[in-house]
Every structure is written in C-alpha cells, then in structure tokens.
Amino acid sequence: MESENTPSEFKFHDGRRYHNVENAVYPMPNDENEQDRLHFQHFLMRYLMQNNFSAPINHILTTPGAKILDVGCGAGSWSFDMATTYPNIEIYGLDISPLQLTNTKPKKFTFIKANVLEGIPFEDSTFDFIYQRFLSYAYTKDEWSSAINELVRVLKPGGFLELMEPSPSLFDLGPIAKRIWDAQSSLVIQRGVDLEVYQRLEEYLQNQGLFRKY
Numbered sequence: 001m002e003s004e005n006t007p008s009e010f011k012f013h014d015g016r017r018y019h020n021v022e023n024a025v026y027p028m029p030n031d032e033n034e035q036d037r038l039h040f041q042h043f044l045m046r047y048l049m050q051n052n053f054s055a056p057i058n059h060i061l062t063t064p065g066a067k068i069l070d071v072g073c074g075a076g077s078w079s080f081d082m083a084t085t086y087p088n089i090e091i092y093g094l095d096i097s098p099l100q101l102t103n104t105k106p107k108k109f110t111f112i113k114a115n116v117l118e119g120i121p122f123e124d125s126t127f128d129f130i131y132q133r134f135l136s137y138a139y140t141k142d143e144w145s146s147a148i149n150e151l152v153r154v155l156k157p158g159g160f161l162e163l164m165e166p167s168p169s170l171f172d173l174g175p176i177a178k179r180i181w182d183a184q185s186s187l188v189i190q191r192g193v194d195l196e197v198y199q200r201l202e203e204y205l206q207n208q209g210l211f212r213k214y
C-alpha cells in the first residue's frame with residue numbers, strides 16, 4: 001500500500017528522493033537506487049566481516065522471543081538477513097525513512113518509522129541486542145551523546161550494543177572519485193557531522209559508565 005508515503009514524507013532533488021524530516025541532518029537519498037546500494041553494501045560487509053555481528057550474542061540468538069533493534073535500518077538488509085537466519089527472535093528495524101514494503105519481509109520483523117533523536121518509541125530496557133551501523137552522517141557531533149543515551153535507555157541490563165562506523169580515510173582514489181568524496185565530506189561537515197566519530201564511540205560508551213568492552 002502506498003498510503004504511508006504521502007508526498008510531504010519526501011523531498012525530491014535532481015531526480016533523487018530524500019527524507020523530509022525537519023532537523024535530521026542525514027543527507028543521503030532513500031529511493032530505490034539507494035536501497036539497492038545499501039543491500040549491496042550489506043552483503044559486502046557481511047563478506048568482509050564473515051558475520052553479521054561481532055558481539056558475543058549467540059545465547060541471545062538462541063533464546064526464543066529475544067528482541068533485537070536495528071537502528072537506522074535503511075533498506076532492512078541486516079534485519080532481514082538476521083530474521084531469516086534466526087527465525088525465533090524478534091527484530092525491530094527503525095528508520096526516519098519508510099521501509100519499502102516488500103513481499104519478502106520476514107515474519108518476525110517489525111518496522112518502526114522514528115527519529116532516534118526524538119526518542120525511540122519503546123519502553124526502557126526492551127532490547128537484548130541493539131545494532132547500529134553506518135549512522136555517522138545521521139547525527140551531528142553534538143547529537144551523538146543523546147543518541148547513545150537513547151539506545152542505552154532501551155537496552156536491557158546485561159544486553160549488548162554494537163556500533164559500527166567507518167573511518168573516512170579512503171586511499172588511492174582517482175581524481176573524479178576524490179572530487180566526489182571531498183564534496184560529500186564538505187557537505188556533511190557543514191551540517192555538523194563528525195566524520196571521525198568512529199574514534200569516539202568507545203569514549204561515548206565509557207561516559208555511560210555501564211559498559212564492559214568485548
């Protein structure tokens with residue numbers, strides 16, 4: 001059904017479709033091309049990491065009814081993959097952009113349209129495992145602490161939080177790729193994004209005083 005996708009839900013620019021959430025700095029499109037890119041990127045990451053997660057969560061994955069949250073789930077690639085591999089767990093994918101409804105949605109997957117910075121619409125201590133990958137363009141430097149506070153609020157005591165962000169350093173770029181990369185970087189920096197956030201994740205978690213590193 002298309003009814004969720006009212007025109008004001010999106011902005012369009014140069015033939016690409018974007019979210020229309022006020023105050024959300026995330027600059028990438030959310031159209032079909034972008035969803036294809038995210039799927040491709042997911043399988044590339046799974047191949048590189050040889051798994052879909054690094055946290056020691058096998059006990060969670062074998063507990064029927066365990067709840068997992070995929071923050072900024074994008075096209076749902078990670079969620080769908082996990083929900084298919086571990087059919088007894090409940091996976092919730094949250095994003096500011098609507099998920100393209102598909103016939104392939106696994107049974108125990110639920111999508112929630114929400115902005116992390118306005119509060120994750122779940123009670124405290126709901127999730128056994130929270131996974132957040134590639135959200136470095138989603139929050140400004142000043143917003144990261146509140147975003148982490150919100151993830152921690154909905155994580156169960158004893159639960160696991162996995163954050164995965166890339167280093168912005170690319171090597172051996174050709175001149176055109178370098179121009180595109182520099183333009184993209186300067187755009188997100190202007191929006192207040194912290195391209196080096198991958199170096200600060202540990203500090204953000206340490207500041208919570210609640211985490212043990214694995």
Ligand SMILES: C[S@@+](CC[C@H](N)C(=O)[O-])C[C@H]1O[C@@H](n2cnc3c(N)ncnc32)[C@H](O)[C@@H]1O
Nearest residue numbers: 026038072073074095096097115116133134138
């Ligand atoms: C680069 S994509 C990564 C998608 C997915 N995590 C993956 O690895 O395939 C970032 C996603 O974060 C979402 N996002 C950006 N800002 C957000 C916010 N404030 N709250 C929730 N989702 C957000 C975007 O809409 C986008 O789908």
